[in-house]
Amino acid sequence: MERRSGRTELRIIALLPYVVVALLASCTASSPAQRPPSSTAAIASASPTPAGTVRPSFTTLTDALGVVWEGIDEPPGPAVAGVAWWVKGTWPDRYTTTAAIFVPPGSGPFPAVVYMSEAAGLTQAQLDVARRIADGGFVVVAGCDQGFARVQCQRRRSLFETDAAFIELAKRAPRARGQSVALVGASTNATSALYLAARRSDISAIVADSGVGLDYPAAPVLILATRSDGVIADSVAQGQAFESSLRAHGSVVESHYYDGGAHIVLVAPATTDDAVRRAIAFLDTYAKR
Incomplete structure (x- = not known):
């Protein structure tokens, strides 16, 4: 028991930098104008949606949590390429949140993916990553659950309640294959x-x-990290240790560790193309089964 307790303490200590990032974001969520810009916020999509783009109507749906999702206009700000629908979810207690749904060409059904953004919120750059993943043959829900960069919203008090709603939305989204996400x-x-x-x-x-x-x-995991992470100094070491633990537990795990780039390799300019390609290949293997 002592050995197990020691392992747990070490793992908790290792995660403290992530907890600090999350706490800083949540503490400033109620006053987004005071938050310093995210390191990824300046990296915008190179192919904005043309002005006047007409999107198909979204049929209002209610998910398993009782959240009612309805189509809305694109939130104010720079145009976001490739969004099939912007939707607003309303809980029974009238709390609301926002999500973008990206859909690839074709009639589907397609595997569903939820993109869970960094603590600073759903940035323009992360919306572009969601679009690129969708282009790989997936229905992608990019939901805003805390902070703000591109879409104004806040997380519900229950830490994972909003994320669970995005999962339920993805399972019911038009052209999505609803068994899993x-x-x-x-x-x-x-x-x-x-x-x-x-x-x-x-x-x-x-x-x-x-x-x-x-x-x-139990689901397969792809770990991505870089030695050039300016937020988590030992990001690769933590990734490698977690990878070893996953393998010891019999999990299916793949990984790639970069020398260049920056925190969040799917977004960082030096690594985004390769990281998105690896993510799509991984999802092709396991999410499309």
Whole structure:
């Protein structure tokens, strides 16, 4: 028991940088104008949606949590390429949140993916990553659950309640194959994705970008990290240790560790193309089964 307790303490200590990032984001969520810009916020999509683009109507739906999702106009700000629908979810207590749904060409059904953004919020750059993943043949829900960069919103008090709603939305989204959902988590939300996957039976795969966890999900995991991470100094060492733990628990795990780039390799200019390609290839293997 002493050995197990020691391991747990070490793993918790290792995750403290991610907890600090999440706490800083949540403390400033109620006053987004005072938050310093995210390191990824300036990296915008190179192919904005043309002005006047007409999107198909979204049929209002109610998910398993009682959240009512309805189509809305694109939130104010720079145009976002490739969004099939912007939707607003309203809980029974009238709390609301926002999500973008990306859909690839074709009639489907396509595997569903939820993109879980970094602690700073859903940035323009992360929306572009969601679009590129969708182009790989996936229905992608990119939901705003805390902070703000591109879409104004806040997380509900229950830490994972909003993320669970996005999963339920993805399973019911038009042209989605509703049996399961893959999760792509960035930074602190890589940890959240691993936590959720370990407690649900409907998660097909997890991409953990620049974050690790204390949980060992049954679904396959892709770990991405860089030695040039300016937020988590030992990001690769943590990733390698977590990878070893996953393998010891019999999990299916793949990984890639970069020398260049920056925190959140799916977004960083030096690594984005390769990281997105690896994420799509991984999801092709495990989320499309």
